[in-house]
Amino acid sequence: MKLSLPLPSLGKKTKTVLGLHYTDKVIRLLELGKDKKPVSEPVELSLEGKDKERVLRELVQKHGLSGKRVAACVSVDDGLLKFYKYPTSMSKKDLQSAIEWSIKRELSAMKEETYYDYFILEPGAEEKQVGVVLVLSRKETVEGIRKMLENAGLKLHILDYEPLAIINYGIYHRLPVPYSILYVDYNYSILTTYSPTNIGYYVTYWSFMEFLKSKDEESLESFFAEIRNIVVLNDLSSMYVAGPILAEEEMLTRVMENLPILGLLDLEELKPNFFIPYILSIRGMEG
Template sequence: MKLTLPKIKLPTLRKVKVSLSLQITEKVLRILDLNQEKKPVFEPVEVIWEGKSDSEKINILKTYVDRYNLKGRDVISCLSVNDGLLKFYKYPVTMSQKDLQHAIDWAIKRELSMIKEGTLYDYYILEKSKESKNVIMLLTLAREEAINNLKKIVESAGMKLRILDYEVITVVNYGLYNKLSIPFSVLYVDYGYALLVTYSPINVSYFVIPWSYTEYLNKKDEQSLENFFAEVRNIVVINDLSSIYIAGPILSEESLLTRVLENLPILGLLDIESIKPNFFIPYTLSIRGMEG
């Protein structure tokens, strides 16, 4: 399935096929390269680099660029959820194309006017069903500084950032590529946060939960875990969510995962065969990049 949601435009963006993916956040670096059989070309790389300066991060990345001969390669990456926004707009299906475009342009202008820092954006109009009374527009907004910093790290290490997605879109794309029953929701739990994303033909929404499972493992703070369960349950009930899957590094923590499954309405695990669950985001990026 081809990409059906917006991507953030880059000045150098061109249509290419990219198998090499990087997930770069303040806390972690993950590198994955897939072959045509969707198997890793080399052992996927994960480095915890929280607290490192940009120059130190570049040097760390260069180490793996040299080790795996990645210099000059095109890369697909994504912005972390906190470095962007995804906006959802509905317009009457009866609007003319001219009026619809005018409404979209006005909405984008209004959004940008409320942001005081440099911002890049892109939008996508979802395909509408015959019964739909509305045209759905998704608008992706991203901090220009965050994009520039990510590009700096990638390009200073000798690679080329060709495709840039947004973490929320990446999570949704996994569900679309793997044909999860629609609507679906994915609870992605990384080391320091949880991201609950839901997708349907008429809506895309997401919720960031600032809970650290690594901190829980270190401190065994049961109240923190109960608060996490309560927040997720509240989101599920208020938004009437169903078909919830769980993904991310938390799948490697068997005892904690058992607690999660006992306390939350999880339908299934999004575990990728032969690849550690830590690489859920890079794997989805690589598959998206290979689609061209």
């Protein structure tokens, strides 16, 4: 069965969609209007010691969100992204057959029933290969998200994949290609890369919130070293930083001093914590 996990189509538009992002630490809700401004106060609540389904139900009731359509995302740990390259000289029929064969091969290696979706990237005029993005996630995970939303009185409109949601920000805002985005949340980071011939992501579990408490310089230097190694080994350029870390001035300064950051992906009137709900809401309206 297929998911709704492609990169965005910037064509037809629909009514407002609630962007939902949750981690093991927090749950975030944001609904944008057609002017890309919040239609109500964005919500971020801690999930420490709480059941996220109960928290979501209470938020829906408190803010009168029942019946809203939602754009959510499968967390980076609950999905898998594969990137394939095929010659641009292939016919559409042969390309489709090659993609279907690759999907069957991936599904055969899965121990559990798996949902998937794929997206074919448009190659540049000079490109000799076409890229195909395949995302897979366990049926149990996807149906769990759907059930959680339904029990809270919400409707699942689009289910994205967390790394692709981050990449989608760059596509929507037309960042110069190729680009990389380092998204730093409270207790994990995702470094994504995008070009017409490559999409990738790397996850680290360093916690800047824990660092603020412990001041463990060794852990911070280890984080910087890991990111620098990824940058060097993959020859990454044009790296931007986004996420809750932008609100911590001291930490952001350290990041800028130690990593080759080109710019900050600030949301202007929104707290940087809502980076993913922001692009999910846009994705929901325009996808």
